[in-house]
Amino acid sequence: MAERSTRDRILEVSLDLFGTRGVDAVSLDEIARAVGVRKQTVLYWFESKDDLVDEVLAVAAAELVIVIDAALRAAPDDPLDRIDAVVRAVFRPAVRRPALLGLIREVSRLDTEPAERLRSRIQSLVDRAVSYLGAEMDAGRIRRGDPGLVAALGYATLTGIATEPEALRAVGWQPTPAGLRQLRDELRAFLRAALTPT
Amino acid sequence: MAERSTRDRILEVSLDLFGTRGVDAVSLDEIARAVGVRKQTVLYWFESKDDLVDEVLAVAAAELVIVIDAALRAAPDDPLDRIDAVVRAVFRPAVRRPALLGLIREVSRLDTEPAERLRSRIQSLVDRAVSYLGAEMDAGRIRRGDPGLVAALGYATLTGIATEPEALRAVGWQPTPAGLRQLRDELRAFLRAALTPT
């Protein structure tokens, strides 16, 4: 059982490979080999490599949205606690599969065209987050600032730290379970301090 | 006049192209064309593409180190002010040439081998920063935490925000001079809040 469809397996393998090694560095041949199939089968399921990249991005974005939504539904009322809940929720999959955030990050930096599609796909989530931040700032429960830029800064911190193992190695950090926990807690404290009203 | 050597021009053009479009996506032919020379001339000055990437990274790292050092020498004593000075100093070149941080970021995420060399090149700067943070934490002038991880988080925030124009566009930000100033100030406030003792 667990007979995942070929298409799904291609998507999953592609996410991992694209995310860890970069889109350009991974060929269709390599994806096919990892799936246990020929390149032409990949091209049967996806019109082109660009098409594949797009669909992989859609999957990654959807995964993130699901995780975030679930975390928010279960979170308490205080805005700092809610942000904390999102960080904890995103951190786990992000570290277990750096590919996820890594791919989103790489694509949105390099290729403007698929990045545009990705952006439009999660725009509503972004808008919600920004207006939420704005409301909480007005209520004095979050440090004042431009809500959009503060949101972007929080995003940059989270994805930056999750996608740059080399920077962490430079400061002597190691990816052990204890290290991961410590990193997560340090990230939470960092963001909490950055957002606490003065 | 301004007769930059072919070698220097190759380095400069490569930094821009690699940084904005990614190392893999830029061919030696394209670099050569942009310089106004043939590919073989590029390969005359640099043994291979890998070699070129390495040297470009060395140049980028050196540029950053110079900027940071200069900012620190002129900075006041208070640690938050010193960090502020570094942010302001790095922000200008980073935004004017996103390639600079973008390249460092891409390479350190994807290719472990050149990333290793890059890391060793700036390790002393990192060590200095981390031990400085540790000392100031002991003195109660910076929020307590693991100095290494706090340094990495600050780095992640700065490079993240400077290398992800798409995330900024998603929150409605525009790269006008006024927008840049606002972004810089928001970044400074964000980091200052994240590091201020509670």
Next chain:
DNA sequence: ACGATCGTCTACCAATTGGTAGAGAGATGA
């Protein structure tokens, strides 16, 4: 029972890539 559709395959292909071999122009030093 049989045609159509589905999923995967083998066989190619044109374009591009990083890289080699070596010629030739111009300056330099003996």
Next chain:
DNA sequence: TCATCTCTCTACCAATTGGTAGACGATCGT
């Protein structure tokens, strides 16, 4: 003057890339 060195060039090349054309067996609806 001649040999050498520096720099850029033309001419190739093998490997890889994304992609096309079409054969083949299995499955399914009628």
